[in-house]
Amino acid sequence: MHSVPSVHRQVQLSATPDGLPRPEDFTVAEVPVPPRAPGEVLVRNGAFLVSAALLRTLIGAAAAGLPGPRAGDPLPGAAIGEVVAAPGSSGLRPGELVGHDLGWREYAVVPVDRCRRLGNTLPDPLAHLSQGWTAYAALTRAAAVGTGDTVLITGAAGAVGSLAGQIARRLGASRVIGTTGSPAKSEFLTTRLGYDAVVVRGSEPISDQLAKAAPDGIDVALDTVGGEQLQAAVQAARPHARFVLVGALSSQLAAKGAGTTAAVELDLVPIVLKRIRMQGFNAADHPGALDEWTPRFGDWLRAGSIQFPHVRIRGIEQAARAFQEVVEGRHIGAVFVEL
Template sequence: MALPTTARVVRLSAAPVGLPTPGDFAVAEEPLAAPGPGEVLVRNRAFLVFSGLRTLIGGAGSGLPLSRIAPGDALFGPALAEVLAAPEDGPLRPGDLVTHLYGWRSHALAEAARFTPVPSDFPDPLALVSTASAGYGGLTRSAGVRRGDVVLVTGAAGAVGTVAGQVARLLGAARVIGTTRSPAKAKRLTTELGYDAVLVPGERPFAEQLAEAAPDGVDVVLDLVGGEQLTAAVDAARRGARFALVGALAGQLAPERPGGDAPSVVDAFRVVTLGLTLRGHTGLDHPDLEAEWRERLAGWLRAGKIAIPRTPVAGIDRAAEALTGLFTGNTFGTTIVEL
């Protein structure tokens, strides 16, 4: 079979003013080199649309684990792909499925080490194109969920939160509370994904809602938002509560902010007197996490114990529209562009 000689690639065409719009991006047809020694060529089947791109595009923040994206640069992110060509002396063969970080394009060419094989018996390969492992890591590594805990997940309707509530329950949590901006999404989280209560900040004072949902306080907080939700969570914490800070949606979704911060006012006296632990979580600090997550996810999927909600988007030409949909709240679960 003849190998492709071009690829379609999504690039940032202009620096956004406020939240990105589809006009800030362009899809280009570009030459695709033939594989060299030690290189693998893949055809992408799907790639992830994730809110962290706002930070990379906005040029804000410091100490970021991923490269910034300037006008003219290609976007990137997790993807699921089929191998088209691979070194004969390597472990991959044409037809194999792999995951990698060269999303936002139709084809990708890179060194073999950049691709992670998907086991042939994995129940749902598309489930690996997600940031859900960050929630699992936050709950197991940074917060350490214990049986009987009351768990709060802020920003529960996104890729991480829709899965994290289920994971918290599987790890033994007695009560799981979430937050979201949408009453309709709140209903889905409780009826479809097992959340005991879901709060909608903006309907009423958030601290008041949280006090009603967790009258005795919370033991674990998986925070994907920051801002006033983190402030209220600290105020509602029980003695010894553990916080895993995983995201910063309050800053990434705010048009007036650059996407690289999410300021919060935290009662330091309460942190001290109650012995609270607030720890930032990043997968770079836990290199063994991804393999563990894949193994546990496969088992839970086979047993029918977990669901991976998705918002599918058809075709690379709608990828920029899918990204802006994250900021307007038009998605639920993991947003995937299917090619």
């Protein structure tokens, strides 16, 4: 039987960020392991996802008047771990692998209904933390990618984008184009992940590069960054193009008071004339997509027909640095902190 320590470590806010969070806004605190109440599961976390989407939780929520973490609160985030103790009625057994949303800490007490049994569907347990589900749900539910589509993925080297292009191809897309921030990432996307062309920010105007990469226009855009890239996508859209917006990192970072807003000026004329459909999207609204995605992802991984780019960072004390690096776009794919 696993021996539970009396204390554990968690990453919490040392101060509410004023603008873009800095490493000094976080601290690793040693706190008592919380007691488990009826209907709760004690989980020893093995790893958690470090995602730029945390910006919305830390800053965007406060700006919108919504509840979010305050100084002294632990951070939320997707995690996987082993069950230590659970109610007998839950069906969960000690040692079983589960997923939940209370990462950034070594132990978590999770309500049974927020624990997801993972099993061995995926060959690598960390793959359960991939953001491929977001890409899959957006491309199948909102964009309905089909045979012959030309698909644009902005932020193609990120946790969502690095899988989105590969998924679009498997859904029938004939041409997949990405955007990224460096020639090195561009080469990785084309040589390793199967992108047909990549637009690199900062070389020549994005709209000019996209016009060359997609001379006949695009049918689908999966946008994770907003800003100039979304503007260029509107100009390149074919009639009845489907745009799915899952993030706005570029616009957030460029905005005054970084992260609190994601303003972008869009030309409404082509949107109206081309009848472009533009939809904000959250995969959590489509839980059925996860049930489809997980076995398909597992099959693709075992067959070697899809790559899962990710970075493993060891140690909870590295979490704040890892978050800063994710926001700055230093890595390709998903970033995990292993405990």
